[in-house]
Amino acid sequence: MPDRYDLPPGFRWGVATAAYQIEGAVGEDGRGPSVWDTFTARPGAIRDGHTGAVACDHYHRWPEDIALLQGLGVDGYRFSIAWPRIQPTGAGTVNPAGLAFYDRLVDALLDAGITPLPTLFHWDLPQALEDNGGWLDRDTAHRFADYATVMADRLGDRVPAWITLNEPFVHTVFGYALGIHAPGRTLMFDALPAAHHQLLAHGLAASILHDRGLDVLISNNLTPVGPASPSPADTAAAKAYDALHNRLFTDPLLLGRYPDLTALGVPDDIFGAVRPGDLDLIAGTPLDGLGVNYYNPTRIGAPTDPALPFTLLDIPEAPAHTAFGWPVVPEGLRQLLLDLRQSYGSSLPPITITENGCSVTEETAPDHPRITFLATHLDALAQAAAEGIDIRGYYTWSLLDNFEWAEGYHQRFGLVHVDFATQQRTPRASYAWYRDLIAAHRSCRVK
Numbered sequence: 233m234p235d236r237y238d239l240p241p242g243f244r245w246g247v248a249t250a251a252y253q254i255e256g257a258v259g260e261d262g263r264g265p266s267v268w269d270t271f272t273a274r275p276g277a278i279r280d281g282h283t284g285a286v287a288c289d290h291y292h293r294w295p296e297d298i299a300l301l302q303g304l305g306v307d308g309y310r311f312s313i314a315w316p317r318i319q320p321t322g323a324g325t326v327n328p329a330g331l332a333f334y335d336r337l338v339d340a341l342l343d344a345g346i347t348p349l350p351t352l353f354h355w356d357l358p359q360a361l362e363d364n365g366g367w368l369d370r371d372t373a374h375r376f377a378d379y380a381t382v383m384a385d386r387l388g389d390r391v392p393a394w395i396t397l398n399e400p401f402v403h404t405v406f407g408y409a410l411g412i413h414a415p416g417r418t419l420m421f422d423a424l425p426a427a428h429h430q431l432l433a434h435g436l437a438a439s440i441l442h443d444r445g446l447d448v449l450i451s452n453n454l455t456p457v458g459p460a461s462p463s464p465a466d467t468a469a470a471k472a473y474d475a476l477h478n479r480l481f482t483d484p485l486l487l488g489r490y491p492d493l494t495a496l497g498v499p500d501d502i503f504g505a506v507r508p509g510d511l512d513l514i515a516g517t518p519l520d521g522l523g524v525n526y527y528n529p530t531r532i533g534a535p536t537d538p539a540l541p542f543t544l545l546d547i548p549e550a551p552a553h554t555a556f557g558w559p560v561v562p563e564g565l566r567q568l569l570l571d572l573r574q575s576y577g578s579s580l581p582p583i584t585i586t587e588n589g590c591s592v593t594e595e596t597a598p599d600h601p602r603i604t605f606l607a608t609h610l611d612a613l614a615q616a617a618a619e620g621i622d623i624r625g626y627y628t629w630s631l632l633d634n635f636e637w638a639e640g641y642h643q644r645f646g647l648v649h650v651d652f653a654t655q656q657r658t659p660r661a662s663y664a665w666y667r668d669l670i671a672a673h674r675s676c677r678v679k
């Protein structure tokens with residue numbers, strides 16, 4: 233396994249987490265309820281009834297977690313801000329204790345020589361906003377802009393770059409279409425106005441951040457989509473899925489228009505959600521970076537279920553599958569980046585990989601599958617860089633084992649093992665491997 237990859241000068245190494253997955257302390261210091269507090273209380277919603285009420289107790293143990301980051305030697309740390317800590321009802325009154333928490337975190341990161349990279353929204357919408365329709369309601373985009381203003385005013389003097397949203401695809405589809413995630417709506421394609429309103433929220437926040445001289449990124453879960461066979465039926469199904477998973481988000485952001493969604497039965501104005509001027513707003517603030525969260529490619533076949541214009545298939549010949557059952561295909565990352573360049577050309581901003589990682593069965597020792605996963609994906613990334621893709625950084629998912637949404641604590645993505653009974657953190661072999669890799673790159677940086 234190489235101890236260095238050929239990545240561009242200034243390449244930034246990091247790890248990522250998200251508020252609801254690690255913080256716990258859901259009822260403390262004035263935090264309001266989020267959709268995830270509500271959803272996890274719903275019987276049967278989460279495996280074994282797990283909740284994020286305690287999670288990694290990061291809200292109290294953050295100094296220890298910053299020490300772990302420092303031990304890794306990362307350049308940057310991607311975390312998310314819990315909107316309900318800042319505005320308990322998602323609007324108006326700001327909670328000083330919530331702001332103070334992120335203030336301390338940011339200062340401590342800077343003291344440790346780590347650049348904070350906050351995500352403003354990683355799925356934990358204040359419940360009060362959901363009660364008014366959540367992301368199906370256009371007004372939520374304006375509330376998000378207000379919240380972004382509060383955060384930029386408070387932390388913008390120390391935080392140079394911001395991610396507006398995490399994975400609007402997953403939030404829309406899992407949260408509003410299929411009901412697997414909070415808020416647990418099962419609207420199928422009628423969920424798509426939630427995607428438009430998230431993009432609108434991004435556009436509004438992006439211009440606020442830019443006005444303050446701050447860099448703006450957005451992270452989406454992107455996947456290279458391939459048809460099961462070259463047949464016209466499989467190819468058309470793959471095109472429909474690509475439009476839903478990838479282009480629904482990247483086309484408006486980078487081209488200022490929606491892709492053709494007719495195969496999904498969705499009209500151009502997304503059921504009346506798109507108003508004049510919206511697309512100009514969404515694309516109006518050029519992105520300083522596109523955040524790519526990559527886990528696996530997607531294979532699509534012709535429809536088999538009358539409700540869907542495609543069928544999701546496994547990739548059985550993948551060399552491995554993660555504990556989650558996801559196929560491990562590092563080459564998919566290179567393919568995805570080349571496809572993005574092919575689709576968007578000079579409109580494609582610099583890329584930062586804002587998530588990449590795998591869940592490994594706890595008993596697996598000494599963590600070889602995770603090391604292999606990371607090493608092979610970095611190799612694919614370096615190949616894409618050699619082919620001219622502008623790649624600025626790589627943030628592994630995740631620093632710690634954490635609350636993995638519908639899977640509760642069953643999927644372990646951490647470089648650091650967490651014993652959820654004692655909150656004991658134990659760095660895995662992958663932590664040491666990543667630390668040494670970063671150190672090797674740093675030593676040649678200073679030469």
Ligand code: BGC
Pocket residue numbers: 250253398399402453525587629636645
């Ligand atoms: C999300 C993370 C999640 C990870 C692994 C991404 O979809 O942004 O919150 O834990 O994938 O499932």
